[in-house]
Amino acid sequence: MIKEAFNGLRTAWKGLALTLKHFGAASESKKVKGINEANYFGQQAGIATVQYPHQKLPVPEVGRYQLDVVIDDCIVCDLCAKICPVDCIDIESIKATDVIGKTSDGSVKRLYAPKFDIDMAKCMYCGLCTTVCPTECIIMTAEYDKSVTHISDLNYKFASMTDAEAAQKRLELEQQLAERQAAKAAALKKMEEDK
Numbered sequence: 001m002i003k004e005a006f007n008g009l010r011t012a013w014k015g016l017a018l019t020l021k022h023f024g025a026a027s028e029s030k031k032v033k034g035i036n037e038a039n040y041f042g043q044q045a046g047i048a049t050v051q052y053p054h055q056k057l058p059v060p061e062v063g064r065y066q067l068d069v070v071i072d073d074c075i076v077c078d079l080c081a082k083i084c085p086v087d088c089i090d091i092e093s094i095k096a097t098d099v100i101g102k103t104s105d106g107s108v109k110r111l112y113a114p115k116f117d118i119d120m121a122k123c124m125y126c127g128l129c130t131t132v133c134p135t136e137c138i139i140m141t142a143e144y145d146k147s148v149t150h151i152s153d154l155n156y157k158f159a160s161m162t163d164a165e166a167a168q169k170r171l172e173l174e175q176q177l178a179e180r181q182a183a184k185a186a187a188l189k190k191m192e193e194d195k
């Protein structure tokens with residue numbers, strides 16, 4: 001009986017000592033370490049987590065987080081949408097009646113993008129879209145803590161054209177096509193008359 005009582009006291013003391021150890025450690029804050037530090041994943045004394053959002057863990061530069069598109073550098077080639085394994089990139093294009101301009105890397109722009117949506121709720125962060133982009137205008141940013149109140153808010157819209165502008169560009173293209181067809185028909189008619 002004395003032995004059992006002694007074992008009970010010893011076990012209780014062990015549990016209490018462990019609790020006191022963690023209680024003391026909790027007075028220390030966990031340190032935010034740089035991503036290049038050798039012991040980045042090392043166990044630290046202190047409370048279980050950093051004081052998010054006041055403190056944030058550093059992330060690697062090559063990490064895959066929220067996508068961004070520099071739309072002025074996009075040539076609307078659709079390669080990113082074609083390679084996306086989950087079809088979360090939705091692009092519409094309108095052919096321009098003339099060269100629109102150039103991207104920052106000198107690529108010629110001939111297409112407008114009335115729609116350029118990326119649904120980050122579907123994205124699996126594979127990064128394939130960023131690797132095929134010829135102008136490197138679709139990029140993965142270091143922003144990882146995106147939170148929204150409605151899932152539709154994760155469908156990012158990058159196109160800068162208004163509906164009215166898109167309608168105007170479609171009309172201009174239709175007019176150009178009609179003019180070309182009329183010119184072609186007139187040339188054929190003249191050839192027939194000259195025979």
Ligand code: SF4
Binds near residue numbers: 080084085088123129
């Ligand atoms: S990262 Fe992958 S899944 Fe996400 S949009 Fe790009 S290709 Fe699609």
Ligand code: SF4
Binds near residue numbers: 069076077091137
């Ligand atoms: S691959 Fe690049 S240039 Fe082509 S549509 Fe996508 S973002 Fe634009």
